[in-house]
Amino acid sequence: MSIPLVLILPGWPQSVPDPWPLEWASMSGRRCVDQHDWQRPLRGDWLIRLEEAVLDAAHVVLVAHNLGCIQLSAWAAHSRLTDRVRAALLVAPLDVETVAVRQRLPTWSPIERQRLPFTSWMVGPEHQSDQVEPNAPMQSDTFDSVWAQALAESWGAHWIAQRAAPKPPAKQPSDWPQGQALLYELMKD
Structure with missing residues (x-):
């Protein structure tokens, strides 16, 4: 089997202040799935862009943030x-069903909760109070790990708890070496 293309699905708005998805997309064998509008994302538009990106490759690994x-x-x-997807690494999903997010991103809820048809791992903090993205827009300063673990279960994703909260974006390595190690491990399966 050929080496899969790694497609990066950055967060909203385009993984700012968390730089690792865009840094990863600049690496060889990886590509960011660009969107028409990062500030006012429409679900249908984003799904079409992902469909086009997967269509252009024989095998892919998806990294979503x-x-x-x-x-x-x-x-x-x-x-x-979906048969072209070998695996997916999911990092800190955004709860688009909260009132604040739903008001800004009305086309994104409800969240699809059916089992993903490929191997997937989800990364999040070990404890409810661990910070994930301290400055992320419209997210509380804590990440709901209980909600994320339930979401991982509904998607059939293996939950991987981080032992400590990531460093603030200004102090965090932009290539997120722990995540790189997880991606390489996932790609071996």
Whole structure:
């Protein structure tokens, strides 16, 4: 089997302040799934962009962050191209069903909760109070790990708890070496 293309699905708005998805997309064998409008994302538009990106490759591994996780689950529920996906790494999904987020992103809820048809791992903090993205827009300063673990279970994703909260974006390595190690491990399966 050929080496898969790694498609990066950044969060909203385009993984700012968390730089690792865009840094990863600049590496060899990886590509960011660009969107028409990062500030006012429409679910249908984002799903089409993902469909086009997967169509261009024989085999892919998906790395999704934040809203990208929700994009991936919605795409997988409707696409006929899921057999091209070898695996997916999901990081800190955005809860688009909260009132604050739903008001800003009305086309994104409800979240598709059916089992993903490929191997998937979800990464999140070990404890409810661990910070994930301290400055992320419209997210509380804590990540709901109980909600994320339930979402991982509904998607059939293996839950991987981080032992400690990531460093603030200014102090965090932009290539997120722990995540790189997880991706390489996932690609071996």
